[in-house]
Amino acid sequence: MTIKPISLLILVTLLGGCAVGPDYVRPTMDIPAAYKESKDWKVAEPHDNELGQHWWAIYNDTLLNQLIDQIDISNQNLAQAEARYRQASALIQSARAAYFPTIGANASATRSSSNTTPDIKNLSLNASWEPDLWGRVRRTVESNEASAQASAADLRAARLSAQAALAQDYWQLRILDAQKYSLTDTVAAYQRSLQLTQNQYAVGMVAKADLIQAQTQLRAAQAQLIDLGVLRAQTEHAIALLIGQPASSFSIAPVAYTATVPAIPTTLPSALLERRPDISAAERRMAAANAQIGIAKSAYFPTLSLSASGGYQSSSLADLITAPSRIWSIGPALAQSIFDGGLRKSQTAQAIASYDASVAAYKQTVLTSFQEVEDNLATLRILENEAQVQDQTVQSAKLAVTLVLNQYKAGMVNYNNVITVQTTLLSAENSALSIANRRMAASVKLAAALGGDWQ
Structure with missing residues (x-):
């Protein structure tokens, strides 16, 4: 019995429409209709400051804009992610080559x-x-395409991560500058207190212990001011690394801190599934793993x-x-393999287990994204209230310093009272700046948690 070439071609064409293994369907997840923490969230009005592709522009800081723009040019982690994406894209054509003789x-x-x-x-x-009678090549192409799309999402995730890290470092640097200005004023105030104590000691109004306490307080503040330079230098170096510049040739001049936390509007959480690059990457890896099941199952069938x-x-x-x-x-x-000692069965089981793991990873990524949004919404809401109370604390501490210093000049109280109120003021000012830093960091993290793009 002979098979004519035209009959063989028809048979091959018909069989070529087959593809073993399950077709990919994205798993569904139950998602809430709104963020829990958004009920007390103040939505920005009007919406002209909504996040877009350049989400960091909501801070209205020219230098920050310039620094983040350099990430695409010279960040080396981003360059690695881009190279991995090109590598994954090349594998698509490598798989497609099997379609042809x-x-x-x-x-x-x-x-x-x-x-x-x-x-x-x-x-x-x-x-x-x-x-490709049983879809092995087709499933391989499908898997490689999904992997390349996951690599593209990884590239976007790496870019967003670098942008968020730079923004957080930048605002920490500005807070450190504000702490330096605050400590400089504190040192000047302690020097005036020391001079006052020296004058009073010279005329016998106070004991030498008051003079020693004033000197000790001044030296401690001066040491704290010097130590602040360590963290500022390290933060500046971290920014240099993110923009791909040597730390030894990069510097940012100190400026007064005048930034305010922007009001960031929020949207429905379901939008996260399309906006966050890490979720997109996890979903594409599920598709790639699903295609691998078909590749494993195609080994059960004969090859022509x-x-x-x-x-x-x-x-x-x-x-x-x-x-x-x-x-x-x-x-x-x-x-056709007649006996393989269970090799094909184990390979299929491995592919199925790998897919199940990718599904769990995808769902975990989605759940983590909701946690990050809720965490930072709560942080911003609570810290806003704390900042208002802390500002009142600073004003009260300043008034207390003025009153106690006047009492000390009049000889009504000893220098321990001065030290107490001045230390309280310094602590209150540091706490206020710490809250400001945490609020700015939370706003950056919220922007990143929502994918960094509202459009």
């Missing part, structure tokens, strides 16, 4: 030392093709190989390219 050419000359074996000259052209070759073979170079020297072969071949 391979064609090769061969030219050889064989010389034997035996007198009875003639020298053989060979010139041939060969082609082979393995039709179509091959053909033709050329010339002769012992004489002069007679090589002549009709009598022509050789050719053509024909299909079926191959």
Whole structure:
């Protein structure tokens, strides 16, 4: 019984429509209709400061904008992610190449030392093709495409992470500058207190212990001011690393801190599934893992190989390219594993387990995203109230310092009272700046948790 070529082509075409393994369907997740913490959240009105592709512009800081713009140019982690994306994209074409036949050419000359074996000259052209009967190639392409899309999402995630890290470092640097200005004023106030105490000691109004306490308080504040430079230098170096510059040649001049926490509007949480790059990457890895199940299952079915070759073979170079020297072969071949000791079964089970793991990772990523949004919404809401109370604390501490210093000048109280109120003021001012830093950091984290893009 013979199979005509046209019949074989029709059979291959029909079978080529098959693809074993499950078709990908994104798992569903129950998501709330609104954020729990957003009920007490103050939505920005009007909406002209909504986050967009350049989400950091809501802070209205020119230098911050310039620094973050440099991330795309010279951040090395981003360069690595971009290279991995190009590598993943190249694998798509590598998989697609299996759709097409391979064609090769061969030219050889064989010389034997035996007198009875003639020298053989060979010139041939060969082609082979393995039709994708069970969708193995199709599933491989599908898996590689999903992996490339996951790499693209990883690239976006790396960019967003670097942008958020730089913004947090930048605002910490500005808070450190504000602490430096505050400590500088405190040192100046302590110097005035020391001078006052020296004058009173000179005329016998106070004991030497008051003078020693005033000197100790001043030296402690001066040491704290010097120590602040360590953290500022390290923060500045971290910014240099994020923009791909040597720390030794990068610096940011101190400026007064005048920033305020922007009002960030929030949207429905379901939008996270399309906006956050880490969720997108996790979802694409699920699709890639699902396709791997089909690849594993295709090993249960026989493979069909179509091959053909033709050329010339002769012992004489002069007679090589002549009709009598022509050789050719053509024909299909079926191959099927009969026994593999459970290899295919274990590979399929491995692919299914890998897919199940990717589903769990996807769901965990979604849940984590909601946690991050809720955490930072709560942080911003609570810290806003705390900041108002702390500002009142600072004003009260300043008034207390003024009153106690006047009492000390009049000889009504000893220097311990001055130290107490001045220490309270310094602590209150540091706490206020710490709250400001946490609020700015929380606003950056919220922007990143929501994907950094409102549009």
